[in-house]
Amino acid sequence: MSRIKSYLLGFIILCTTITTFGQQDAKPIECTTLPPGHTPNADFSINPQTGCLTADNRAAGALVLINEVRDPSGTLITTLPGSSVKFNFNYRDVDGPITFPANASTPTNRYKGPGKYWIVMNGVVGTTSYLTCKSVEIIDTQPLNFKYDFCSPQDVTVLIEDTPTNRAQPKILIEWGDGNTQTIRITTFPHTITHHFDNVPTVKPKIQGLYERGGIDACTSDARNLDVANTDPPKIVALEGLAGGTQQKITIRGGTADVDFNIEMKPKGGSWSATGKTIKLPTTANATATETITVPNAGTEYCFRLQKNGICSSSIVSDPLCTILPTHQVLSSTDVKIDWQSESFTSITRYQVSHRDSPSNLNPNSYDVPVSANPTFTFDQMDCSTKYEFWIVGSWFSGGTKIEIKSAPFIVEPLKGGNIPFANLAIVSLGDNLVKINTLYPFPEITIYRAEGNSTNFQKAATIQNTTLWEDKNVEINQQQYCYKLEYKDACDNTSEQSTPVCTVFLTSAQPNTLNWTPFSVSDPTGMLQNVGATEYYVQVIDELGVLQNVAITTNTEAEVRAAIDQYLQDPLFNGKVTFRILARQDAELMWGTVLTPFPFSSYSNTYTFITPAILYVPTAFTPNDDTVNDVFKANGKFISEFNMVIYNRWGAPIFETRDIELGWNGTEAGAPAPQGNYSYKIFGTDYAGQEFKKVGSVLLLK
Incomplete structure (x- = not known):
């Protein structure tokens, strides 16, 4: 283990370096025919199999590490007693007999030049000298040659050019910076790659080539980055509905100045088409430009974008901005329900509904509404004598980057003396022998209709005024279901439709x-x-x-x-x-x-x-002999509310009677022991449901 540690130390602090002079592709002769005194078939591992010169290591050289030097049996030579290992990291035929430099035991080397290098390992164990040769290739990687262009703020096209450098790298690795990575094998040059950015890149996209050896990735070339700054065309930052929605005013800002962009339009679910108008930003700082477009149909949603033919295969376009199209429904003299949609809702972070009196423009007010695909807002403070002008604004960002969409204003007038939808909530619940009908809002007059059981024949049951609760006490709630419909009159004498049925x-x-x-x-x-x-x-x-x-x-x-x-x-x-x-x-x-x-x-x-039902258990015999065992004839039972038992003698005369199920007959008649024999009985009463029960039978008295 001490020798292994010394190799690791050598890896950390000492490396042999070979510059780019004199390599050879063919295996050296002395590696093919070993010199006398050497034994073949030892082995060692080279890591990596292919060395790579890149910008990071080109000055120092590509590092190669030798490990796992083994004898023919597979045993690590460095673990055997009396062993030693030496290396020659660049042996060539022109070098003559194999020799080993002074630091030959160091298992690492750095190569500064590309080519094929032969490594000779000499392992000695006792009197046996092993000699093994292996080659390592060093590749001097080069960055790919390519061009690119952003054809839209979220779409880039990359052209991999036809050059020797690129042909040496048959695979391309692209990290787009938005969480997506691609590995592409290229067989024909030039080659075009396109990518759509779903998300804004968090880092600059980078492109690298992959060198292969033996069908395996060997080296990765230095990355080239894509510049994602200043690629946008001008943005449409405001869209305002005018003239009842027949016109849309477009405001643009930012991006490329002094270039004509075509204004394109498409209806919801339709295709983009030219409006015949162009718009161009002035070159002054923070400049804006506006243009008004007349749309074919005021009742249709439209999206607008800027378009320009660039160097891409497709034209360069801006992000679209889509109109807000509101609809409204007058629910009562006080309530109006406003719904709207915009295909830009996924970007919108704030919706605001505004109104003012019309035509005086007095009493302005605004309300924030949660953003959704189908937002809705109910205004419940209208006055019968007032007309109202409403409009809706959707926006995101703020300050100099704010984007805003404003609907065309629309007029709402409270309904008077007409028919309106049932704009209320109603539920029923059961109380103590009654039905409670609850509504969300009170009205000057609410009429309640009732149907019983499965009937659809609703009859007027009550009229209530300025309250949200009515209790129906003329019911038998345990016998059948009750269903109700409601209608109301509001402050402007409008009559609602009947509600849908609501049932117990x-x-x-x-x-x-x-x-x-x-x-x-x-x-x-x-x-x-x-x-x-x-x-x-x-x-x-x-x-x-x-x-x-x-x-x-x-x-x-x-x-x-x-x-x-x-x-x-x-x-x-x-x-x-x-x-x-x-x-x-x-x-x-x-x-x-x-x-x-x-x-x-x-x-x-x-x-x-x-x-x-009552459960009754009656014995068939008893022995009143005072031995404390079965001395009394009595019934046992459960779920019994009222109980009666009568005992009769053999002539049918009653001789014992009790209303307490816990009391039994002790076998006496008129105070004296009754004779042995059969005696009839009758037991009757009621259970907890009030249902009567009765049992008649006989019991045997034994002495």
Whole structure:
């Protein structure tokens, strides 16, 4: 081990260096026919198999390390007693007999010139001298010859030229700087490579060539970097809708100045086409330029971009900027729901809805709205006497880099005396022998219609004013389901459409040990809720004290409860009956003003009770002989509410009667022991469900 350590030390502090003078390709003669006194078939490893000269090591030379010097049996020579190892790192026929320099035991060497070098190893173990020759090739790598151009801010084209340097490197390694790496084998020159940057490169892209030997990657040439700065055409930094959306004002800034760019346009889902207009940035610092484009259809989304034919195979284009196209729906005298879209939403970080009175331009106000593919905003403060002008702005970045899209303004007027959509939420839940109908908003007048069971015949049930709650007490909640529809009148005398039905969760059992219930629903015909989750149903057990316990959670409308019934029947608090109830829960979110707010719903069903009939056990004989064993005839049972037992003698006359199941007949008649024989009995009563039970039989009295 000490000799191995000395080799490692030699690797760290001492290397032989061979410059580029005199190499040979053919194996030296003395390596083919060993000189007398030497034994063949020893071996050693060269690391690396091919040395590479690059900018980093060209001055010092490519480092080659010898390790694992072994005798013909495979044993490391350096581990054998009395062993020594020497190396000649550049032996040629012209050198004559093989000799070893003074530092021949050093297992490392640096080569400063390209070519093929023959390494001779002489290992001595005792009186045996091993001689082995191997070659190493040193490649003087050269950077690739290529040209490149950014044909768009996110697309680059690289041309690998047809040169001897490039032909010596059949593979290309490209690190694009955006997390993507490519290795490309090139068989024809020149060769074109294109790349699209999904992300802005975090480091400069670099391109290297790969030299191969024996089909294996041998050396990598020095990298050349791509400059990703100042490659953009001017940016469209503002897009403003004018004249009811029939025109779009474009503002550009940054990028190449004093160059004409064509303005192109495409409708949503369509193709790019020329508008016939060009735009050019002045050469002054921080300059902008504007142009107004008339669009074919004010009700269509459009995207705009700048285009120029460059040296690329395709034209150079700017990032597109797309219009904001709003639509609105007047829901009531106070509410208007505004929806919009823009194909630029993936870049937008802020949406703002603004309004002011029209035509006075008084009372301006703005609201931030969360960014999404289909944003929505409900303004609920309109006045019947006022018209409103709304517009929407989407933007990202800030300061000198800010990009902004502004919709064309549009007028909203509150509806008066008309018909409007049902813009409210309604749910029902069961209380104590009543149904609770809740709405989100109060209105001057809400009319409630009711249908019973599976009927679709909704009849007027009530009219409420300026409240969000009505309790329907004219119901039998354990007998059937109830469904409701609502309509309302607002402050401007508009009448809403009827809501979609909203129904109680009706719990019953279609088969033994199974619960079935109708689904929970929320009446939301105008889609006010967002991110609505699946309804979860909590199967609950209620004991005699009113304590609730959850026994299952499911998204189905059926549950098998045999295990729960068996479990709770063992609990004396349940007295032979198990009562269930369903709690329905649904998560959703509601745009409350400008904030998307969690808005969960819950609703209770009626109760349903599984009742176990009375269980009675009656012996067939007893022996009243005062031996304390089976001296009394008595019944045993469970789930019994009322109990009666009568004993008759052989002539049918009653001789014993009790209402307490814990009391039994001691075998006497009129105070004296009754004679041995059969005596008839009658046992009757009721269970916890109020159902009557009766048992008639006879018992044998034995002496």
